Amino acid sequence: MDTLLTGLGKSAQTIGLVGPSVTDHPDLPALARKITEQGKKLSFSSLRMETLTDELVDLILQSGQKTLTVAVDAPSEKMRDVINKAATDDFIVEKCRFLTRKGILHLKIYSIIGLPLETEDDIDQFIRLVERVQEGYVEECRKLGRIGQLTIGLSPLVPKPGTPFQWHPMESVKSLKKKFARVRKALGKIPYLKMSFGSPNEAYLQTYLSRGDRNTQAFFKTYLNNGHDAKSALKEHPVDEYVYRQYEKNDYLPWDIVDHGYRENFLWEDYQRGLKAAHTPVCDTAICHICGLC
Numbered sequence: 296m297d298t299l300l301t302g303l304g305k306s307a308q309t310i311g312l313v314g315p316s317v318t319d320h321p322d323l324p325a326l327a328r329k330i331t332e333q334g335k336k337l338s339f340s341s342l343r344m345e346t347l348t349d350e351l352v353d354l355i356l357q358s359g360q361k362t363l364t365v366a367v368d369a370p371s372e373k374m375r376d377v378i379n380k381a382a383t384d385d386f387i388v389e390k391c392r393f394l395t396r397k398g399i400l401h402l403k404i405y406s407i408i409g410l411p412l413e414t415e416d417d418i419d420q421f422i423r424l425v426e427r428v429q430e431g432y433v434e435e436c437r438k439l440g441r442i443g444q445l446t447i448g449l450s451p452l453v454p455k456p457g458t459p460f461q462w463h464p465m466e467s468v469k470s471l472k473k474k475f476a477r478v479r480k481a482l483g484k485i486p487y488l489k490m491s492f493g494s495p496n497e498a499y500l501q502t503y504l505s506r507g508d509r510n511t512q513a514f515f516k517t518y519l520n521n522g523h524d525a526k527s528a529l530k531e532h533p534v535d536e537y538v539y540r541q542y543e544k545n546d547y548l549p550w551d552i553v554d555h556g557y558r559e560n561f562l563w564e565d566y567q568r569g570l571k572a573a574h575t576p577v578c579d580t581a582i583c584h585i586c587g588l589c
């Protein structure tokens with residue numbers, strides 16, 4: 296790391312740490328300290344709230360960074376159970392207050408939408424959660440005498456191969472748009488709150504490209520020959536059957552030719568666990584053999 300930082304010289308002002316769960320890295324505080332000591336700004340793709348300690352937030356602020364993106368992962372506590380995340384709404388509200396109090400004035404909260412079993416009730420709970428976070432944010436900013444911006448980011452779930460939701464259909468574009476409209480209507484007039492929504496149409500295309508089989512090449516040929524117009528290529532090659540198909544346990548999936556290294560049935564069992572909103576303990580890499588990768 297030292298060599299890398301020295302090698303970068305003054306050309307890079309910001310060092311971004313990227314990974315599925317960067318804050319779980321045991322040496323993260325030492326690494327963050329080193330980056331800060333070199334006068335670089337620390338940046339993260341997205342952070343898990345429960346791992347944001349006092350020390351780490353201080354280092355982030357010392358580095359000059361005043362913007363953080365934190366994942367709440369799912370709109371409601373029930374949906375967080377479905378994806379095996381433990382954060383409660385109270386915890387999220389308190390953590391956001393803590394971050395604002397510390398001086399993180401630009402806070403972005405990110406969640407997925409369109410998860411299995413999600414209903415309008417989950418969206419209403421998300422709206423209530425955002426209202427509570429915003430109240431806390433404004434209160435803490437008042438005490439500081441400064442204010443920035445709170446941003447809510449929502450992205451539609453794209454069921455990806457090699458994940459427990461690979462069997463699950465994407466939520467319909469129409470239904471996702473309805474949910475976004477519900478959120479926009481409820482939160483649109485709240486001050487200091489910005490909203491950013493992922494495009495359901497883009498998610499539809501992504502899901503097709505993720506779950507498509509060899510017939511995807513016909514779509515690509517049309518797309519490449521029509522000036523890269525995905526919408527009209529999709530009209531010529533209807534793909535609902537790939538995007539909205541519910542696969543069953545014994546179905547042969549187009550990507551089954553790829554060995555991801557999981558033990559047999561692990562992903563299916565995890566999918567079933569999610570559908571029951573049941574928890575599994577956080578894995579300890581020293582002893583865990585749950586998925587078969589270690």
Ligand code: SF4
Nearest residue numbers: 578583584585586589
């Ligand atoms: S075996 Fe356990 S620790 Fe290793 S990757 Fe799988 S879940 Fe994580």
